[in-house]
Amino acid sequence: MDTKRVGEQRREFLKTSALLAGSAVLSGMPFMGAYAEGDDVIKVAVVGCGGRGTGAAFDAIASGANIRIVALADAFRDRLDEAYTKLSERHGDKLDVTEDRKFVGFDAYKQAIPLADVVILATSPGFRPIHFEEAVRLGKHVFMEKPVAVDVPGVRKVLSAAEEAKRKKLNVVVGLQRRYQANYRETIKRIQDGAIGDIVSGQVYWNSGGVWVRPRTQEQTEMEYQMRNWYYFNWLCGDHIVEQHVHQLDVANWVKGSYPVSFQGTGSRAWRTGKEHGEIYDNHSVELTYADGSVIYSQCRHFEGTSNRVDETFQGTKGRVFLSAGNDGALWDYKGNELFSHPKRGNPNPYQHEHVELFDAISKGEYKFEDAEYGAYSTLTGIIGRLATYSGQVIKWDDALKSNIDLMPERFAWDALPKVLPNEEGYYPYAIPGQTVVL
Secondary structure, eight states: OOHHHHHHHHHHHHHHTTTSTTOOOOTTSOOOSSSOTTOSOEEEEEEOOSHHHHHHHHHHHTTSSOEEEEEEEESOHHHHHHHHHHHHHHHGGGBOOOGGGEEESTTHHHHHGGGOSEEEEOSOGGGHHHHHHHHHHTTOEEEEOSOOOSSHHHHHHHHHHHHHHHHHTOOEEESOGGGGOHHHHHHHHHHHTTTTOSEEEEEEEEEESOOOOOOOOTTOOHHHHHHHTGGGOTTTSOOHHHHTTHHHHHHHHHHHTSOOSEEEEEEEOSSOOSGGGTTOOSEEEEEEEOTTSOEEEEEEEEOTTSOOEEEEEEEESSEEEEEOTTSOEEEEETTSOEEEEOOTTOOOOHHHHHHHHHHHHHHTTOOOOBHHHHHHHHHHHHHHHHHHHHHOSOEEHHHHHTOOOOOSOSSOSTTSOOSSOOOTTSOOOOOOTTTOOOO
16 A cells, blocks of 8 residues: 555544544535425434344434434335334334335335435445445435445445535434444544554454344245345355454554554354354454554454453553443553543443434534545455455455455345355355455
């Protein structure tokens, strides 16, 4: 990677995240978004009605803004109905979704998005680029869940739409909620102010026992099965280094104020190896090397019965830092003196707070949030990490960014076939380091 461009990238990164989590106010700029200041109700459409989409809808309702959920969209009718029931039971006064505004199928998003001022995008991640592109094309503000893509072409699509969102002055918030969590904001602000010097190394972890599995049923087509059991297929999930560990990779990039230039690592299927576990790995360990030579070590795994760890720690030339979602944020010098400790009870719910800030800005007619760019680049960090562990090769950022390997199916229909299919015994092919070609 060209070092001059890396320097420019770093300066741009720090500029656009100066107040952390994309909350720098571009005051004085005309607001061109879908919702005009003075309107009484902000109309919201939810695209993706699973647990995260329903949760995001609850968070939007609790933001304090005057909103109405006016449309629901999902590939599956049962998930849409579950979301509608939960929302109506708890927030019936905020739900205005008649039967003709419940949309089902692969193209449901095209019907729901035009009805809203703000769109919540929370389907499985593989669909995020096309959904985000459509929302921006139609001039809608967006909350979209992480990650924002599963392959490099998808990342490029998101980056292109992000530029259009900037031109249209559309607020875009990405569900990397640590960017909206007080202990992360306050601690990282001190790091960027030089409290522990230059960051020279770090370690980031998401080690847990794994997530749900949804079994195949006899009547399902291959497309439906993969869509239902989406976590285990890269075209839908991106592997857990992308879908889950993106949080820690984003923190690493945030702390460094830049993105890695090369990746090398290892991974495998050691524990979760059944037919139901599709094609993804259950462990990844990656070294992220940045332009200044510093190395951040990244580890994520889905092993049952082993120690869990979800946090981040970094070492600077003057001291060290520890961060975690459990309200921890602390800095020490190398003599053991504590430089800063965030209060344990000093964190508003970050899942809630990202919606509070987004809808507050929209209600006031302000343009404040441009999260899509760092969301895309941190997603890309996870994707390149996956390419490194799958291949066993050193992968350069610039080389990966040119990739045209598209994981998405040729067409979206229940009788269509995804690109990865099981063998006669029902097992899916998976990457083998040293043999698998990823670029």
